[in-house]
Amino acid sequence: MNKICPSLEAALSDIPDGASIMIGGFGDAGVPFQMVDALIAQGAKDLTIISNNAGTGSEGIAALIKLGRVKKIVCSFPRQADSKAFDERYLSGELVLDLVPQGNLAERIRAAGAGIGAFFTPTAYGTLLAEGKETREINGRHYVLEYPISADYAFIKAYKGDALGNLVYHKTARNFGPVMATAAKCTIAQVSEVVAVGDLDPETVVTPGIFVKRVVEVKPTPTHG
Amino acid sequence: MSQDIQRLTRRELAERIANDIPDGSYANLGIGAPTEVADCLPEGVTIILHTENGLLGMGPKPPPGEEDIDLMNAGKQYVTALPGAAYFHHADSFAMMRGGHLDYCVLGAYQVSVTGDLANWHTGAKDAIPAVGGAMDLAIGAKSVFVMMDLLTKKGVSKLVERCSSPLTGIGCVRRVYTDHATFDITPAGVVAHDLVPGLSFEALEKICGLKLLRKD
Numbered sequence: 179m180n181k182i183c184p185s186l187e188a189a190l191s192d193i194p195d196g197a198s199i200m201i202g203g204f205g206d207a208g209v210p211f212q213m214v215d216a217l218i219a220q221g222a223k224d225l226t227i228i229s230n231n232a233g234t235g236s237e238g239i240a241a242l243i244k245l246g247r248v249k250k251i252v253c254s255f256p257r258q259a260d261s262k263a264f265d266e267r268y269l270s271g272e273l274v275l276d277l278v279p280q281g282n283l284a285e286r287i288r289a290a291g292a293g294i295g296a297f298f299t300p301t302a303y304g305t306l307l308a309e310g311k312e313t314r315e316i317n318g319r320h321y322v323l324e325y326p327i328s329a330d331y332a333f334i335k336a337y338k339g340d341a342l343g344n345l346v347y348h349k350t351a352r353n354f355g356p357v358m359a360t361a362a363k364c365t366i367a368q369v370s371e372v373v374a375v376g377d378l379d380p381e382t383v384v385t386p387g388i389f390v391k392r393v394v395e396v397k398p399t400p401t402h403g
Numbered sequence: 404m405s406q407d408i409q410r411l412t413r414r415e416l417a418e419r420i421a422n423d424i425p426d427g428s429y430a431n432l433g434i435g436a437p438t439e440v441a442d443c444l445p446e447g448v449t450i451i452l453h454t455e456n457g458l459l460g461m462g463p464k465p466p467p468g469e470e471d472i473d474l475m476n477a478g479k480q481y482v483t484a485l486p487g488a489a490y491f492h493h494a495d496s497f498a499m500m501r502g503g504h505l506d507y508c509v510l511g512a513y514q515v516s517v518t519g520d521l522a523n524w525h526t527g528a529k530d531a532i533p534a535v536g537g538a539m540d541l542a543i544g545a546k547s548v549f550v551m552m553d554l555l556t557k558k559g560v561s562k563l564v565e566r567c568s569s570p571l572t573g574i575g576c577v578r579r580v581y582t583d584h585a586t587f588d589i590t591p592a593g594v595v596a597h598d599l600v601p602g603l604s605f606e607a608l609e610k611i612c613g614l615k616l617l618r619k620d
């Protein structure tokens with residue numbers, strides 16, 4: 179078994195138009211910028227992107243949005259000081275936003291990966307973000323029914339990975355990576371370093387290889403870790 | 404009248420909150436003003452700070468030149484990890500909130516109602532771009548939700564209200580509201596005002612808020 183891909187280009191070659199893609203990261207930490215650049219070059223369009231933020235500046239998801247390649251984004255915090263690409267497309271109605279509380283986003287992705295059909299959570303009960311959703315009172319507390327979020331692909335960034343797809347992460351760049359890895363049909367990990375099978379301590383593997391289909395080594399840069 | 408009221412500075416407000424978080428607590432400080440509470444925690448106490456992007460044991464910002472792009476807080480500012488810190492993924496991080504493990508959180512607010520409803524994620528303006536982040540999870544998850552805010556808007560309208568007009572973040576979730584005028588405890592009997600700043604009478608505070616308040620004890 180060898181999940182190592184020789185290049186990002188090779189790893190992303192089969193992504194079709196209309197694909198749903200989870201992209202890890204919180205702020206800039208853990209965003210697989212180079213993989214998003216490769217997606218831009220690859221050309222797929224009409225994408226649904228699932229990510230905590232909607233990109234800032236002119237890089238990563240912001241660049242994808244600016245080029246008009248995203249039809250829908252599922253995220254918790256699109257509005258930021260420098261989220262111009264999102265703001266413009268959203269306000270002009272060209273981009274559909276599904277705003278999800280951050281904990282629901284994480285848990286709905288986790289649920290998809292764990293085969294859970296739906297779950298009740300108190301988050302957002304009584305708010306605009308729970309409008310029209312099924313609710314239930316359980317032991318005196320109010321809950322909202324939430325469904326899993328899965329995707330065709332997950333793009334995640336890890337620190338080290340091996341040919342079996344085992345991954346470890348770096349500090350707060352871990353964020354959504356381990357949960358997204360479980361919830362996509364095809365998880366592609368960009369790792370700073372590919373190590374030999376057996377080099378990662380099994381006690382400290384964070385994402386077991388079963389959740390990962392492809393691994394690509396991308397050397398870190400000063401600005402993109 | 405108002406020039407005689409010695410309102411608290413943001414720093415003094417942060418100090419007031421920091422002194423009320425007990426030794427041994429796990430706490431999450433929201434984006435913006437609440438972040439300043441971290442700088443005011445008293446010496447000799449152990450309060451473990453949680454940041455929802457996956458770190459328990461968050462430390463202060465690093466010295467210049469030692470910033471790590473992979474180590475930041477929920478406000479996307481560079482931070483450090485203290486000895487004994489732990490990293491974890493987002494679902495675990497939010498389980499810490501949603502599962503009721505976190506003792507305290509401190510959040511900013513547009514409005515808080517007398518029954519503890521919180522509005523802090525959306526101004527309600529039609530053309531506003533919404534963003535919710537972890538606010539709704541913190542609101543329902545932390546064992547005690549503290550709000551840190553100015554009592555009045557820039558136009559002089561009380562943000563402590565009978566009923567929130569801005570979209571809600573959570574219902575009945577706020578326990579205490581720290582403001583530059585006074586501190587307010589949300590209780591089943593009503594709103595208890597205490598620690599009024601010098602120059603502010605109880606009656607004047609009620610008038611400013613437009614609410615019937617309760618005195619402590």
